[in-house]
Structure formats: C-alpha cells, structure tokens
Amino acid sequence: MDKDMWQVIPMLLRPESTGTIRLASSDPYTAPLIDPKYFSKIQDLNVLIEGTKIGLALSKMEAFQKLGSKFYAAIFPGCEQFTPWTDEYWGCFIRHFSSTIYHASGTCKMGPSSDKTAVVDPTLKVYGIKGLRVIDCSIMSKIVSGNTNAPAIMIGEKGLDLIKADWPLGKR
Incomplete structure (x- = not known):
C-alpha cells in the first residue's frame, strides 16, 4: 500500500487494575x-x-481533512455483535487489541516492614532473605508516567551506592 498513514494508540x-505474580511451585525453574x-x-x-x-x-479536524485523512472503518473481528462506534463496540475492540507498553513495575514493591505487600526495604534488601537486593523498576509501587x-x-x-556502603572496603 503506497499511502501515508497515522494512528492514535x-x-x-x-x-487501576493490578495483577498478580505467584510461584507455581517450589522449583525455581518453574515459570x-x-x-x-x-x-x-x-x-x-x-x-x-x-x-x-x-x-x-482528532481525525475529523480540518487540518487532517485537508490531507485526506480517512478512518479505516472495517469492523474488528470478534466485535460484529456490537453496533459500530458505540462504547460497547470500542470496549470489545480494546479488549481484543490493546497491549502493554512493556514497562513492568511494582512486582517487588519497596515499603516499610509494616506494609504486608512490601518486598524490599528502603535499602532495597528483600525482607526475610539475607544477602538479596532487588535493584530495578519492580521496586516502584506505582509506574511512572513515561518511559522507565x-x-x-x-x-x-x-x-550501587547502597551496596558500596555495605561492602567491607566501603566501611573504612
């Protein structure tokens, strides 16, 4: 197709929805x-x-119309039972077609020991497991509004600063 295209995603x-990650077994190699x-x-x-x-x-604005912008109006497969362009139709479309933007976070929340959902303390040490820290975006309880x-x-x-501070050579 030799056409210019644009899309809004x-x-x-x-x-507001939150999921879960649970151990499937005691075998560390089990997904x-x-x-x-x-x-x-x-x-x-x-x-x-x-x-x-x-x-x-947006697609109907005058600036886009001057460029010949046209909505691709094919009915999305699996949503034929809904009246096109209604909230119910868009809800069906979104349930089928949406995806994440792959900025996972929040699986090892940092928080005080009084928080039963916290996995790591403010020094990024995992509660109850000596010698283990989590140092990535999984410690964020809420994802940032942009790239991680x-x-x-x-x-x-x-x-790194926390590890160096705890390292024997760093305690001089």
Whole structure:
C-alpha cells in the first residue's frame, strides 16, 4: 500500500487494575503464574474508550481533512455483535487489541516492614532473605508516567551506592 498513514494508540498511564505474580511451585525453574488482570477495574476500559473517541475526533479536524485523512472503518473481528462506534463496540475492540507498553513495575514493591505487600526495604534488601537486593523498576509501587529508562538508571545507581556502603572496603 503506497499511502501515508497515522494512528492514535491510547495508553493508560495510571491503570487501576493490578495483577498478580505467584510461584507455581517450589522449583525455581518453574515459570511463575502471571495474571495481569487487565480491565479488572472498569475505569481502565472507560479511559481507553474515551481516548479512542478523542483519536476519532482528532481525525475529523480540518487540518487532517485537508490531507485526506480517512478512518479505516472495517469492523474488528470478534466485535460484529456490537453496533459500530458505540462504547460497547470500542470496549470489545480494546479488549481484543490493546497491549502493554512493556514497562513492568511494582512486582517487588519497596515499603516499610509494616506494609504486608512490601518486598524490599528502603535499602532495597528483600525482607526475610539475607544477602538479596532487588535493584530495578519492580521496586516502584506505582509506574511512572513515561518511559522507565531514566528511573531504572537512577534505581541502579542508588542500588550501587547502597551496596558500596555495605561492602567491607566501603566501611573504612
């Protein structure tokens, strides 16, 4: 196809749904059981539906119309039972077509020992396991509103400082 194209991809910056990661067995080589529980909170779906409608409205603006912008109006497979372009239709489409942006975080939350959901302490040490730290974006209890690269670097640098402070040569 020799055509210019553009697309709007609404993404959740602050999803309300939270999933789980559980051990499948005591065997460390067994893959964990991961259930992201996408859209377990209806608000997440509603936000993406509104984002989709904003994208459609954008496509109808005069500037895009001057360029001959046209909405690809094929019915999405699996959503034929819904009236096209309604919230119900967009909800079906989003459930089939949405994806993450691969910035996983929050699986080893940092927090005080009084927080039963915290995995690591403020020095990034895993509660109850001597000699183990987690030094990546999994310690963030909430994902940042953007790319996780800079926070990952910051966490890594801070983790390095914490390790060096605990290292025997660092305690002179």
